[in-house]
Amino acid sequence: MNARTLPGLQSQLKQLVASPSVSATNPALDMGNRGVIDLLAAWLETLGFSIEIMPIEGQPNKANLIATLSGGGSGAGGLVLAGHTDTVPYDDNRWQSDPFKLDERDNRLYGLGSTDMKGFFPLAIEAAKSFADKPLQQPLIILATADEETSMSGARALVKAGLPKARYAIIGEPTGLKPIRMHKGMMMERLRITGQAGHSSNPAYGASALEAMHTAMGEILKLRGEWQSRFRNPGFAVEVPTLNFGCIHGGDNPNRICGHTELQFDLRPLPGMAMDELRGELHQRLNSVVGGDKIKLEMDSLIGGVEAFEEPAQSELVQAAEKLTGHSAESVAFATEAPFLQKLGMQTIVLGPGDIDQAHQPDEYLGLERIDPMVETLRGMIGRFCL
Numbered sequence: 001m002n003a004r005t006l007p008g009l010q011s012q013l014k015q016l017v018a019s020p021s022v023s024a025t026n027p028a029l030d031m032g033n034r035g036v037i038d039l040l041a042a043w044l045e046t047l048g049f050s051i052e053i054m055p056i057e058g059q060p061n062k063a064n065l066i067a068t069l070s071g072g073g074s075g076a077g078g079l080v081l082a083g084h085t086d087t088v089p090y091d092d093n094r095w096q097s098d099p100f101k102l103d104e105r106d107n108r109l110y111g112l113g114s115t116d117m118k119g120f121f122p123l124a125i126e127a128a129k130s131f132a133d134k135p136l137q138q139p140l141i142i143l144a145t146a147d148e149e150t151s152m153s154g155a156r157a158l159v160k161a162g163l164p165k166a167r168y169a170i171i172g173e174p175t176g177l178k179p180i181r182m183h184k185g186m187m188m189e190r191l192r193i194t195g196q197a198g199h200s201s202n203p204a205y206g207a208s209a210l211e212a213m214h215t216a217m218g219e220i221l222k223l224r225g226e227w228q229s230r231f232r233n234p235g236f237a238v239e240v241p242t243l244n245f246g247c248i249h250g251g252d253n254p255n256r257i258c259g260h261t262e263l264q265f266d267l268r269p270l271p272g273m274a275m276d277e278l279r280g281e282l283h284q285r286l287n288s289v290v291g292g293d294k295i296k297l298e299m300d301s302l303i304g305g306v307e308a309f310e311e312p313a314q315s316e317l318v319q320a321a322e323k324l325t326g327h328s329a330e331s332v333a334f335a336t337e338a339p340f341l342q343k344l345g346m347q348t349i350v351l352g353p354g355d356i357d358q359a360h361q362p363d364e365y366l367g368l369e370r371i372d373p374m375v376e377t378l379r380g381m382i383g384r385f386c387l
Contacts, residue, residue: 009371010109012122014102015039017111023086023149032061033146036085040065040121040144047125047132049142054161056146056153064154065144066164069128071136071386078139078166079385080346081124081378082337083173084148087113094362108365115354119366120172120374123353127378136386141166148337151303155340162344168317168385169346170378173336174354177373179321181349182235182331183338184242185308187267187275187301191216191286194296197259206257207294210250213261216297217245219289220265223281233270235331242268264302268333271310307339309348317347317385324380325351332356351377 019035041051049067056062065085090099090112097103099112109119124142131140141164145154158164173180193213198206220243228240243265250261269278283299290297311318311329318329329349334356341348353370 006368006371009122009126010102010104012039012043012125013109013111013114013119013366016118016121017102017113018100020100021086021113022089023147024089025150026089029089030150032059033085034061034063036118037063037065037144040085040142041067043125044128044142047128049128054157054163056157059146059153062146062153064146064157065142067142067144068164069132069136069140071131071134071139076165077168077385078141079382080141080143080164080166080169080341081128082143082145082169082171082341083117083120083124084145084154084337085118086147086149087116087118088149088360091362096363107368109368110363110365112364114364114366115174116356116359116364117173117352117354119354120352123371123374124172124378127375127382130379131382131386134387138386139166140382140386143169145337152306152337152340155337156304159340159343164344166344166346169338169341169348170317170321170381171336171338171341171348171350172352173334173350174352174356174359175332175350176355177325177351177353177370177377178327179318179325179329179349179351180332181311181313181315181318181329182233182271183309183335183350184236184268184270184333185273185275185306185339186303186335187269187278187305188303189265189267189279189282190300190302191263191265192260192298193262193290194260194298195258196294198257200255200257203257206259207292208258209261209295210258212290212295212297213248213250213263216286216290217263219285220282223285227273231270231273236270236333237331238333241270241273269308271308273308275305275307306335309336309338309342311338311342311348315347317349320381320384321349321351321377324377
């Protein structure tokens, strides 16, 4: 560990961790991220980056940050170092230390977001310092987004605005210093069935939403099996798309015909499986088996969803990352903002210092031994794509 570098990195991470930015679907837990954005903007402006803060529509306490170091170059390429500024909620009573106070112990930096993924920003800034006074041929962009953990509203706003404009992007999610070129997508869907309540002594008095849901669930499982037969990718630990029934609610009493029930489930598609087509197939199949005068079926999406991601193994960015890290590019099961950056025309990989098994956990930490290798890798990537 570089003794001169660590205090500055720790100071920055300490301030980022101390600025709460929980993103949650529960409004009572949801917070803004402007504190984190303002810290990053101040540090990067001092280094000579030009600063653009992009407010998120309808959410005045949330924003993206696009910080650009042009270095005098006017190239149309450039490298983006990207990360999200929000964290998931936390279980305060399960932490050994205050989640919002960075705590160094056992050669680890503990704090909420230390690995997922506030810890990436001080490392990216440290790598950028080496190029602050150099004549870059292509711009270096540090990108910080809002709401990755929930709606991906920050990434969606970037696509809508067509920003940033660059050719390459590295997303510093926790990958254990290994480059990732593929991940599955994420869809969270809701199925509502409304029947007709009535006295349970005679089925003719109503129409059971629960029995209709039983039929619907059987059809969904049948469709899951068909998808798993049609789609397979040996690059993933779980080679097939998965579909999980997460929760179900319905009815109110044993002696009443169930008038309403709701199922929520998630689907993790492989690259090449388009979300719109999957939703269309679900609608068609369910409408073919569930219906009638007294049964109403409705489907909607709990979130906008994230497309599956794949960067070709032969891409310039993947090959450069493999050479610098010494690891072949792999796949992960979790979703990221990578598909959105690809939509902006960038070759994209996921590569960060933390470990995914630390993410979303009490006592989240970033190992000190990961800092120098990550900074050196980022320096190598900046030199390769910006000089």
